[in-house]
Amino acid sequence: MSERVLIVDDDPVQRRLLEAAVSKLGYAVTVAEDGAAALQTMANAGHNQFRVVILDLIMPGMDGLEVLGQMREDGIMVPVIVQTVRGGVETAVAAMRAGAFDFVVKPASVERLGSAIRNALKVEALGNAEKQRRGKGTDAFSFQDIVTRSPAMERVIRIARKAAASDIPVLIEGESGVGKELIARAIRGASGRRTKPFVTVNCGAIPDNLVESILFGHEKGAFTGATEKHMGKFVEADSGTLFLDEIGDLPPDVQVKLLRAIQEGEVDPVGARSTVKVDIRLVSATNQNLLERVKEGRFREDLYYRLNVFPIMVPPLRNRKEDIPLLVQHFIGRFSQSVPGCRTTGISANALDLLSAYDWPGNIRQLENAVFRAVVLCEDEMLTTAEFPQIRAQVEGIDESGGELRGYLEREQLPAAEPVLVEGSAAERIDEQPSDPGLLRAVDNKGHVRTLEQVEKELIRFAIDHYDGRMSEVARRLGIGRSTLYRKLKEMGLEPADGGEEA
Numbered sequence: 001m002s003e004r005v006l007i008v009d010d011d012p013v014q015r016r017l018l019e020a021a022v023s024k025l026g027y028a029v030t031v032a033e034d035g036a037a038a039l040q041t042m043a044n045a046g047h048n049q050f051r052v053v054i055l056d057l058i059m060p061g062m063d064g065l066e067v068l069g070q071m072r073e074d075g076i077m078v079p080v081i082v083q084t085v086r087g088g089v090e091t092a093v094a095a096m097r098a099g100a101f102d103f104v105v106k107p108a109s110v111e112r113l114g115s116a117i118r119n120a121l122k123v124e125a126l127g128n129a130e131k132q133r134r135g136k137g138t139d140a141f142s143f144q145d146i147v148t149r150s151p152a153m154e155r156v157i158r159i160a161r162k163a164a165a166s167d168i169p170v171l172i173e174g175e176s177g178v179g180k181e182l183i184a185r186a187i188r189g190a191s192g193r194r195t196k197p198f199v200t201v202n203c204g205a206i207p208d209n210l211v212e213s214i215l216f217g218h219e220k221g222a223f224t225g226a227t228e229k230h231m232g233k234f235v236e237a238d239s240g241t242l243f244l245d246e247i248g249d250l251p252p253d254v255q256v257k258l259l260r261a262i263q264e265g266e267v268d269p270v271g272a273r274s275t276v277k278v279d280i281r282l283v284s285a286t287n288q289n290l291l292e293r294v295k296e297g298r299f300r301e302d303l304y305y306r307l308n309v310f311p312i313m314v315p316p317l318r319n320r321k322e323d324i325p326l327l328v329q330h331f332i333g334r335f336s337q338s339v340p341g342c343r344t345t346g347i348s349a350n351a352l353d354l355l356s357a358y359d360w361p362g363n364i365r366q367l368e369n370a371v372f373r374a375v376v377l378c379e380d381e382m383l384t385t386a387e388f389p390q391i392r393a394q395v396e397g398i399d400e401s402g403g404e405l406r407g408y409l410e411r412e413q414l415p416a417a418e419p420v421l422v423e424g425s426a427a428e429r430i431d432e433q434p435s436d437p438g439l440l441r442a443v444d445n446k447g448h449v450r451t452l453e454q455v456e457k458e459l460i461r462f463a464i465d466h467y468d469g470r471m472s473e474v475a476r477r478l479g480i481g482r483s484t485l486y487r488k489l490k491e492m493g494l495e496p497a498d499g500g501e502e503a
Contacts, residue, residue, distance in 0.1 A: 002028040008038040009056040022111045035062030053080045077121035096393040141185040147330045150320035164190035171307045172285040174314030177365030178287040188241040197238030204246035211254045222271025234267045241281045248288040259303045317360040331371040347383040
């Protein structure tokens with residue numbers, strides 16, 4: 001069965017062209033005429049029905065960025081390739097920041113679309129395999145497996161080792177992606193329950209009406225749809241460790257029952273006539289400020305103090321950037337083993353500088369995903385900045401002038417203009433013309449406003465190219481006489497175009 005691609009575009013002509021192009025590449029295609037229709041199509045078909053989404057950014061009603069945001073909010077992690085028009089690079093940057101996999105500029109060639117789709121499918125397929133492999137290999141995780149050289153993280157490890165020596169309840173706090181679950185697994189690995197079950201529950205990912213059943217279990221027939229008896233996570237973790245992630249998202253009524261389970265060591269399965277005794281070590285985690293939620297009345301104060309017996313705060317990656325080189329090399333070594341034919345063994349200094357300049361709001365999880373994508377798509381031994389387009393878009397913006405992002409221009413078939421040489425040293429070259437003919441750059445590569453002379457040079461050079469060296473037309477369009485134009489060319493050290501003299 002062919003991989004299915006969802007095309008979202010409000011332009012019927014563009015939809016037909018894209019449908020024909022993607023079908024020609026051998027993929028099954030579904031089309032949607034706007035953002036709302038796309039979300040409904042995905043909801044009706046199921047998240048796993050589509051392997052790639054090609055999404056137009058400029059649409060009436062719900063635009064592409066809103067669709068992308070709603071997809072992520074709904075947990076739809078299908079790779080998204082966004083479409084933009086020439087000159088719409090700022091919107092493409094915003095889409096990359098919002099998690100888009102790649103972008104193409106209309107009209108994109110069949111080859112460019114094929115490359116983007118293949119890369120998306122390749123990263124997704126190997127990503128799923130890597131998740132399964134990683135999930136199977138975490139039982140023996142220990143503090144020695146935590147990759148760090150940060151003093152802040154070393155303090156966290158020292159505190160966590162002390163917590164592991166007893167069955168004291170632990171509350172791990174920190175932003176999403178900092179590695180709270182790894183700390184929990186390391187605590188379990190250093191405890192007396194290391195050979196017993198380790199059961200994880202993401203409280204924020206469970207519908208409110210199912211939280212009680214999933215945590216405490218239910219009897220057959222306890223509610224509509226309860227066709228079988230379910231033991232619940234507390235019973236499943238009996239004698240071992242129960243890790244409750246995002247515990248701040250628990251509904252108030254379930255908080256009451258959780259407090260009783262912790263205090264009494266027993267749970268009440270839904271529909272059961274008696275309680276069930278359990279012996280667990282509880283480790284909780286949150287990316288929220290639970291104390292603030294207590295003050296707001298959204299989290300029980302008595303439960304908070306029951307959970308917060310031994311607090312551990314894990315710092316964000318932006319506060320321990322000395323770990324980035326170590327983590328990157330660790331991920332390269334791990335991922336290169338799972339990618340068939342991979343030759344990648346390291347990363348360039350420029351690429352490492354780029355990664356170190358980024359603040360990583362998604363922390364280690366985001367860094368891990370970025371390195372994985374880079375390793376999958378890299379064809380050389382060293383990762384370069386070209387393998388991190390999403391990070392470059394956020395650190396540098398998508399600079400159409402060439403340089404580090406020239407790969408984007410080549411892939412998008414956008415012309416990167418050649419620099420104009422003036423008399424004097426190479427340092428006196430004017431800046432390159434942006435690929436969008438409607439743009440003249442106001443700042444240079446160091447972030448300083450360019451001089452009027454530089455901008456004037458660039459404008460004259462562009463006008464000569466644009467009008468194919470027809471100097472009378474160039475002068476007329478610039479609003480100056482031909483003699484003035486030639487004088488300026490001479491003063492600036494610019495050569496008239498070959499054959500530029502007109503009769």
